[in-house]
Amino acid sequence: MDIDKETQEKIQELQSYEQNYHGLLVQKQAFQIELNETENALSEISKSKGDLFKLVGQIMVKTDKEKLVQELTRKNELLSLRLKSIEKQEEQLTKQVEELREEVLKKLK
Numbered sequence: 001m002d003i004d005k006e007t008q009e010k011i012q013e014l015q016s017y018e019q020n021y022h023g024l025l026v027q028k029q030a031f032q033i034e035l036n037e038t039e040n041a042l043s044e045i046s047k048s049k050g051d052l053f054k055l056v057g058q059i060m061v062k063t064d065k066e067k068l069v070q071e072l073t074r075k076n077e078l079l080s081l082r083l084k085s086i087e088k089q090e091e092q093l094t095k096q097v098e099e100l101r102e103e104v105l106k107k108l109k
Contacts (some may be wrong), residue, residue, distance in 0.1 A: 007107045028086045035079040
């Protein structure tokens with residue numbers, strides 16, 4: 001089956017979109033894991049009654065509960081914003097992939 005040059009370019013573009021989509025999914029998963037860890041840390045801090053420590057590099061440092069809660073809350077907000085941004089990108093990319101896939105399939109028939 002002979003495929004014209006334009007269709008070949010569309011197929012390559014589609015493959016590129018799919019690779020980008022896969023990269024977004026990997027990023028999204030990493031941010032979701034980090035967000036879950038941050039939420040779990042905030043939950044555990046709220047239950048804590050004693051001294052609190054945080055990792056700085058490879059050492060543990062005693063820290064103030066209020067400061068730690070503020071730090072983790074900011075981190076949580078930032079991660080949520082990044083996830084929303086990735087989800088928007090994912091939506092756009094999904095739409096582009098679907099449109100391009102339909103176009104390629106029409107040309108191949």
